[in-house]
Amino acid sequence: MKSDFIQESNFSAMPTSEAILEAEKVTVHYGSFMALRETYINIPKNQITAFIGPSGCGKSTLLRCFNRMNDLIPGAKVGGKIRFHGENLHDRKFDKRIEEIRRRIGMVFQKPNPFSKTIYENIAFGARINGYRGDMDELVERSLRQAALWDEAKDKLKQSGLSLSGGQQQRLCIARAIAVQPEVILMDEPCSALDPISTLRIEELLHELEERYTIIIVTHNMQQASRVSDMTAFFNVKATESGQRQGYLAEYDRTEVIFQNPKEQVTQEYVSGRFG
Amino acid sequence: MSTSRPIADLDSPSESNFNVALPSRHGLDKIFEVASWVATFVGLIVLAALLIDTVVDSLPRLSWGFITNFPSTRAVAAGVLPALVGTLWLLVLTTLVAFPLGVGAGIYLEEYAPDNLFTRAIEINISNLAAVPSIIYGLLGLQVFVRWLLPVTGGRSILAGALTLALLVLPIIIITTRESLRAIPGSLRQAGFALGATRWQVIREHIFPLALPGILTGTILAISRAIGETAPLIVVGAATFITFLPTNLQSKFTALPIQIFNWVSRPVVANPDKNFQFNAAAGIVVLMVVLLGMNSIAIFLRNKFQKGRA
Known part of the structure; x- marks a missing residue:
């Protein structure tokens, strides 16, 4: 079948599920600096999509477009369309509903950033502000279980989230994101501040979460991308004539294609470790 | 262990490009420690002197009546x-x-x-x-x-x-x-x-x-x-x-x-x-x-x- 996911003709990925997020001609400026140039990408539902590429290639920038976190950066301007269930999130009519977008498209950050509150409150906060009406204790337990943290945390729910180890803190952040029942979880290098064992646990967790959530993960770790993701997008940087470095999407395909048989020379060089 | 230099090398700096000059660096360190100590205690002594002088002067008047009187x-x-x-x-x-x-x-x-x-x-x-x-x-x-x-x-x-x-x-x-x-x-x-x-x-x-x-x-x-x-x-x-x-x-x-x-x-x-x-x-x-x-x-x-x- 002809892919809906790859718009440029030289790509031939064939993901097997519908797209939940579609970026159409997305360009991001920070002030006068163009960080990401005209990007088209479709994110398949209930799969893990990895964004890889060298620093400054715009992968985190694109990630932040999906939940409009770029709105918080002064001078950031996003052009093009980000469609979520077919609706453009950057449309003016969503300006008053950004909170709802962010609830449905959650985010986990590079450095674990639990709130300076109890483990319980870390989870309950998001649910409470979004008007959750169910049983809070039950939600906290379910979220912690899904984030594979329940066994370690169940006896210290009243302790500070900051008392956990780095890897546990990151799983707490994942639990916190899950608690507001999002459809998509954006992960911005979630393991880069963690040790290999904690990283492994998060990767195992990702495979469990895939059943319920769509996950986009930015990573510098190519083994990680090849281990966890179904689809991989390779971003690259190009210097313009004026010397500015612009990020762009170089190739997007099923992960095994990107790592074993990429079409682009740059992708081949990057995934084989010859540059980047 | 084979890569670590013998201790004796510490005493023959002539082989290296570094002029370690530890005694003069330690001397400077000491001078600044003393200088900052003096800076701290000059302030403290003046404050203490003021405080003691004031408290001594106040003793003839300081009483419950002083607080409750017009x-x-x-x-x-x-x-x-x-x-x-x-x-x-x-x-x-x-x-x-x-x-x-x-x-x-x-x-x-x-x-x-x-x-x-x-x-x-x-x-x-x-x-x-x-x-x-x-x-x-x-x-x-x-x-x-x-x-x-x-x-x-x-x-x-x-x-x-x-x-x-x-x-x-x-x-x-x-x-x-x-x-x-x-x-x-x-x-x-x-x-x-x-x-x-x-x-x-x-x-x-x-x-x-x-x-x-x-x-x-x-x-x-x-x-x-x-x-x-x-x-x-x-x-x-x-x-x-x-x-x-x-x-x-x-x-x-x-x-x-x-x-x-x-x-x-x-x-x-x-x-x-x-x-x-x-x-x-x-x-x-x-x-x-x-x-x-x-x-x-x-x-x-x-x-x-x-x-x-x-």
Whole structure:
């Protein structure tokens, strides 16, 4: 079948599920600096999509477009369309509903950033502000279980989230994101501040979460991308004539294609470790 | 082990490109240690000398009666009651006005305001205002609160005095609030926003509680300074001889620094009944107890809020 996911003709990925997020001609400026140039990408539902590429290639920038976190950066301007269930999130009519977008498209950050509150409150906060009406204790337990943290945390729910180890803190952040029942979880290098064992646990967790959530993960770790993701997008940087470095999407395909048989020379060089 | 050099090499630096010169570096280190020690203790000794001298001078007057007596033309009978009560009124009123306004402005400027020419101009002006001499605030208070707002303040009243002091500490509270908020990592704000929280929800739940100890400490220190201020209160028209306690916001008033200033300006005479110098010293001791009390409250609150959060 002809892919809906790859718009440029030289790509031939064939993901097997519908797209939940579609970026159409997305360009991001920070002030006068163009960080990401005209990007088209479709994110398949209930799969893990990895964004890889060298620093400054715009992968985190694109990630932040999906939940409009770029709105918080002064001078950031996003052009093009980000469609979520077919609706453009950057449309003016969503300006008053950004909170709802962010609830449905959650985010986990590079450095674990639990709130300076109890483990319980870390989870309950998001649910409470979004008007959750169910049983809070039950939600906290379910979220912690899904984030594979329940066994370690169940006896210290009243302790500070900051008392956990780095890897546990990151799983707490994942639990916190899950608690507001999002459809998509954006992960911005979630393991880069963690040790290999904690990283492994998060990767195992990702495979469990895939059943319920769509996950986009930015990573510098190519083994990680090849281990966890179904689809991989390779971003690259190009210097313009004026010397500015612009990020762009170089190739997007099923992960095994990107790592074993990429079409682009740059992708081949990057995934084989010859540059980047 | 094969790669580590034998210890003996430490004594033959000629082989290397480094002139280690440890003795002279250690010497310099020692000199600066001593210099900073001297800097610390010069200040401490002067303070201690002042304190001891004042306390010794105050001993002839310091008694329960000194605190409960009204002023008198007889030095032995004169007390600080109206001044002490006036100072406490000023303290409470100034805090009630300056704290919400200052913290509110600080939150707006740090968390809500866009970064543009207008807000940067405000920012620079607030920093400048914090450095304006207090007597200027007194003149402002005289014109605005005593004259223009006469129907509200009742003229040279305790309310006019408190509003003037509130203006004086407002820039400091705003700056302290902003600095305390700025010290909270942005990653916490991002975490809140990413869950769908509004700005106010993020501030109330995560940012403000963490910033509060710093804000409280800064505010109390600023108000302590204000309570010791004399010049603006004199300009606004605090009275020096008052034989009643303030009953409402429009009451005439005096305050401890004014009373102390008044007593210090009296001539030094041999007759103990006419020598108000001891009263001044005793007044200073009372004022310092009030200030130390406030600073202890600041420390207490800071510890309480730091422990209170998980």
